[in-house]
Amino acid sequence: MYNIQVYNSIADKGLAVLNDDAYQVGDVNDADAILLRSYKLEEESIPSSVKAVARSGVGVNNIPVDDLTERGVVVFNTPGANANAVKELVLMSLIASSRNLFSAVNWTNGLQGNGSEVPKKVEAGKKGFVGTEVRGKRLGIIGVGAIGALVANDASSLGMDVIAYDPFISVNTAWQLNGDVQRANDLEDIFQTCDYITMHVPLTDKTKQMLNADAFSKMKPGMKILNFSRGELVEENELKEAIENNIVDSYVTDFPNEELLQMENVTAIPHLGASTYESEENCAAMAASQIKQFLETGNIHNSVNFPDVHMPFKGRKRLAVVHQNIPNMVGQIASLLATQSINIADMVNRSKDEWAYTLIDLDQDVLNNEDLIDLVKNIEGVLHVRVI
Numbered sequence: 001m002y003n004i005q006v007y008n009s010i011a012d013k014g015l016a017v018l019n020d021d022a023y024q025v026g027d028v029n030d031a032d033a034i035l036l037r038s039y040k041l042e043e044e045s046i047p048s049s050v051k052a053v054a055r056s057g058v059g060v061n062n063i064p065v066d067d068l069t070e071r072g073v074v075v076f077n078t079p080g081a082n083a084n085a086v087k088e089l090v091l092m093s094l095i096a097s098s099r100n101l102f103s104a105v106n107w108t109n110g111l112q113g114n115g116s117e118v119p120k121k122v123e124a125g126k127k128g129f130v131g132t133e134v135r136g137k138r139l140g141i142i143g144v145g146a147i148g149a150l151v152a153n154d155a156s157s158l159g160m161d162v163i164a165y166d167p168f169i170s171v172n173t174a175w176q177l178n179g180d181v182q183r184a185n186d187l188e189d190i191f192q193t194c195d196y197i198t199m200h201v202p203l204t205d206k207t208k209q210m211l212n213a214d215a216f217s218k219m220k221p222g223m224k225i226l227n228f229s230r231g232e233l234v235e236e237n238e239l240k241e242a243i244e245n246n247i248v249d250s251y252v253t254d255f256p257n258e259e260l261l262q263m264e265n266v267t268a269i270p271h272l273g274a275s276t277y278e279s280e281e282n283c284a285a286m287a288a289s290q291i292k293q294f295l296e297t298g299n300i301h302n303s304v305n306f307p308d309v310h311m312p313f314k315g316r317k318r319l320a321v322v323h324q325n326i327p328n329m330v331g332q333i334a335s336l337l338a339t340q341s342i343n344i345a346d347m348v349n350r351s352k353d354e355w356a357y358t359l360i361d362l363d364q365d366v367l368n369n370e371d372l373i374d375l376v377k378n379i380e381g382v383l384h385v386r387v388i
């Protein structure tokens with residue numbers, strides 16, 4: 001029986017993946033795995049029984065990934081599974097902010113109670129909301145991953161002049177980009193030349209507050225900024241000044257807070273980027289499948305802290321060892337198995353930065369899983385051991 005602790009509302013299609021007798025899912029004791037969305041896991045104490053955490057979504061800044069890695073806990077996310085949902089809301093917001101649609105709709109709602117005067121007031125008031133078209137305007141995209149690439153291609157189809165910055169772009173994503181999308185050599189290219197900026201980077205120490213006073217000082221007056229990534233990418237006091245100085249004309253954010261709600265020219269959306277039925281189902285099904293596969297087979301797919309590992313079952317039992325990426329780990333584990341007269345049927349070892357993962361299929365049944373686990377755990381550099 002595997003216990004899966006669930007936080008947030010996870011789509012039924014995802015929960016259905018775990019809907020069999022081998023799983024207890026919900027608010028559980030001694031969780032083997034955690035399934036969550038934006039729940040702030042860094043504020044929880046995570047039991048030692050946990051072997052995996054799956055983020056039904058992309059951003060993992062709500063998860064203490066470094067601490068979990070040191071404990072040998074595998075953290076998954078669902079790359080690309082909600083990208084289309086975010087892209088659609090970004091494009092909608094891009095056009096809506098250009099046409100002053102958010103404030104115009106608010107204003108129109110405020111006409112309630114004017115009875116037969118409403119149509120006349122509408123015609124008289126609409127001149128206050130004249131907008132600009134996006135065609136021919138320059139859009140800077142910071143971060144060209146799953147979302148950034150979709151936004152780049154579709155904005156280009158809308159006739160926008162698109163320039164994108166991503167020093168770590170993957171070869172696969174680069175292949176998907178429309179030939180009209182230009183490459184920015186640095187952020188200055190974006191800040192100095194664009195009419196619009198949209199950010200699609202993860203929140204990390206390097207990206208935190210990437211839009212700050214220095215960045216705003218390089219922008220053309222009237223800049224429109226979209227932030228569907230994370231609020232902390234923007235230094236908000238400095239944003240306020242940039243708005244007051246007419247540098248920033250519009251800031252659309254999916255991450256409102258009290259200060260932002262009080263600022264002019266800010267459109268606050270309640271973190272709806274990934275909130276479509278399709279995206280919630282895609283993410284939940286992917287996250288749940290990744291947990292199930294990991295718990296039942298030890299195979300890893302789409303982890304943010306450990307390498308992808310896939311090996312079909314070839315033995316009677318499988319040893320799954322999370323360890324540091326240092327010399328002679330595999331040698332020590334193999335020697336230990338030999339001392340126990342256990343023959344190896346197959347094995348695979350993969351590493352990612354300082355960490356590594358080894359799966360070893362054993363030719364014979366292990367009499368006492370716990371004894372073997374204790375022996376392997378004693379090897380220096382081993383973080384976590386399971387017998388499956």
Ligand SMILES: NC(=O)C1=CN([C@@H]2O[C@H](COP(=O)(O)OP(=O)(O)OC[C@H]3O[C@@H](n4cnc5c(N)ncnc54)[C@H](O)[C@@H]3O)[C@@H](O)[C@H]2O)C=CC1
Pocket residue numbers: 057058059060079080082083086142143144145146147148165166167168169170200201202203206207228229230254271272273274275
């Ligand atoms: N509003 C919402 O509901 C959602 C928000 N997000 C946010 O959007 C972010 C991006 O999502 P995806 O495109 O799916 O992720 P992704 O991992 O496919 O793409 C991120 C891209 O950012 C690039 N990058 C990293 N550091 C960079 C830097 N310093 N400068 C420029 N580029 C850099 C990477 O090379 C990568 O290509 C997520 O990390 C998350 O924070 C994601 C999904 C939904």
Ligand SMILES: O=C(O)C(=O)COP(=O)(O)O
Pocket residue numbers: 037038039056057058059060082271273274275
């Ligand atoms: O996938 C992401 O990074 C998101 O921000 C989506 O968050 P959510 O699952 O809607 O709480």
